[in-house]
Amino acid sequence: MLEEKIQTQSLNSLILGFESSGKSTLFTKLAGRSIGNETNVKGSTIHNESTYFVNRNLIDTPGINNANSLIQTKLYEDIHSASTIILVVRGTHFAEELEKLFPYIEKATKMILLFVTFSDKMSPEGKSFAS
Numbered sequence: 186m187l188e189e190k191i192q193t194q195s196l197n198s199l200i201l202g203f204e205s206s207g208k209s210t211l212f213t214k215l216a217g218r219s220i221g222n223e224t225n226v227k228g229s230t231i232h233n234e235s236t237y238f239v240n241r242n243l244i245d246t247p248g249i250n251n252a253n254s255l256i257q258t259k260l261y262e263d264i265h266s267a268s269t270i271i272l273v274v275r276g277t278h279f280a281e282e283l284e285k286l287f288p289y290i291e292k293a294t295k296m297i298l299l300f301v302t303f304s305d306k307m308s309p310e311g312k313s314f315a316s
């Protein structure tokens with residue numbers, strides 16, 4: 186039973202980022218199917234959505250904000266039980282979002298993957314800085 190739980194936990198990949206950073210859009214691209222909540226309305230994802238992706242349970246999460254403490258508490262639990270964190274950071278707000286996300290992951294000994302969204306909206310200076 187415990188072994189089963191550890192195995193399940195170790196196969197979770199959690200998509201994490203601020204509201205409207207493009208998490209659900211990335212989930213849709215990786216999953217190959219839409220969950221229908223990729224909109225420009227902040228907080229459009231209100232609960233976790235999962236799919237099976239490359240031997241893992243890929244989880245789309247509600248965006249980080251400071252308003253809904255229940256969602257935030259659940260996020261901390263999910264971060265704790267995931268083996269991989271997929272960070273989603275807008276290229277247009279790269280340094281600021283990465284800095285604010287850091288406290289969520291600094292104590293996490295996991296694989297971290299970083300996806301930069303909104304690269305189409307980045308300034309040429311920003312793009313050359315990031316590359």
Ligand SMILES: Nc1nc2c(ncn2[C@@H]2O[C@H](COP(=O)(O)OP(=O)(O)OP(=O)(O)O)[C@@H](O)[C@H]2O)c(=O)[nH]1
Nearest residue numbers: 204205206207208209210223224228229230248303
């Ligand atoms: N221009 C541009 N728009 C994007 C990009 N990625 C996502 N979007 C748009 O940004 C909006 C928000 O995207 P979502 O994928 O819903 O963002 P989210 O992080 O899931 O948002 P919440 O669930 O509300 O936290 C949608 O209208 C997307 O079409 C991108 O790389 N470039």
Ligand SMILES: [Mg+2]
Nearest residue numbers: 208209229230
């Ligand atoms: Mg979403």
